[in-house]
């Protein structure tokens with residue numbers, strides 16, 4: 001099975017190397033901004049000509065928005081625009097032009113309704129202050145050194161890694177991985193290199209292929225499993241919260257930027273801001289690590305994992321909840337489970353966002369009309385069951401998998417359809433066509449088509 005995977009390592013750059021990377025990132029920005037200005041100028045020119053009644057065939061020819069087109073235009077202009085162009089790798093200019101080509105495509109797709117999600121704005125100029133410096137290499141000498149502690153990139157040369165790349169090196173050496181690109185980027189003051197790698201993964205089977213586990217991603221715990229196990233929220237965030245608050249207060253006492261009056265931030269503000277960003281980045285790293293450990297364990301062990309498709313935007317509107325959910329990295333768990341079930345030969349089932357997993361009794365199937373978020377215990381008035389709220393939801397999710405399997409193909413009324421119909425029409429279980437493909441990570445069923453079914457196979 002071939003998958004596309006990213007390997008990211010922190011870098012320890014020498015001052016000269018850092019200048020080299022920044023020069024490349026700056027070159028990417030120059031090419032991006034030059035091409036954007038050119039695109040805008042041509043668009044404005046054509047609009048003006050049309051307003052004078054110039055016929056379409058005699059308008060200024062439009063500029064190609066493809067990467068190849070932008071690159072051609074840049075190569076004709078670079079001697080004049082950037083006489084220093086020979087000092088950096090051509091990959092630097094390519095980075096900027098590629099970003100612009102994708103930005104323009106996203107904008108036009110979004111405008112024509114060919115792109116789901118929120119509307120995409122027209123590309124903006126990149127400023128040195130606001131843009132994250134980054135440069136991507138797709139060709140040339142990209143390799144990991146035999147000591148696993150250095151990487152070699154075109155023009156930038158031999159860069160020291162902060163951590164060992166032995167796992168990637170092992171795959172490269174035995175021929176199960178191929179580096180497609182390397183991106184050097186500064187995140188929260190720290191340099192990283194991310195390799196985009198095509199990996200040939202061995203076919204695997206979960207340790208218990210027939211085992212089903214329901215995962216309720218909660219507020220009180222990171223996750224509650226239908227097996228009864230509570231996986232605690234990562235404490236890193238809580239522990240670091242005092243420090244984050246202190247750093248936030250320190251920042252607020254300094255003179256920050258003010259765009260209305262055109263005030264530049266003070267040096268002290270910039271330092272404090274960088275400290276706060278580093279503290280946040282560290283917490284995010286620790287949290288991601290905790291989530292990876294959980295999702296790896298679950299996908300190696302169980303054949304079927306059932307999760308809920310929570311309406312995140314709705315929940316994030318509630319600010320007190322929002323912080324916890326953001327902390328727990330709800331979307332991140334789903335994302336990781338989606339691709340790791342593919343890797344490990346299991347499957348991920350996603351319950352419809354309207355499926356009342358919390359309100360349904362896992363003992364008798366009765367659905368409550370109301371269940372306040374503050375009620376941590378589920379008490380069933382019909383059968384008298386008293387159970388932890390999240391455990392109850394996890395059990396309901398796990399039970400859905402059995403329905404999914406007995407339902408076969410085509411929509412079939414699921415368990416408790418007779419009861420749930422009172423709540424929300426027909427609750428059906430539907431098998432999505434299997435679409436296990438290379439590196440597929442998408443899980444969210446198409447918008448607006450989810451309300452009539454209780455469960456969707458994510459891949």
Ligand SMILES: [Zn+2]
Nearest residue numbers: 361364380383
């Ligand atoms: Zn009950």
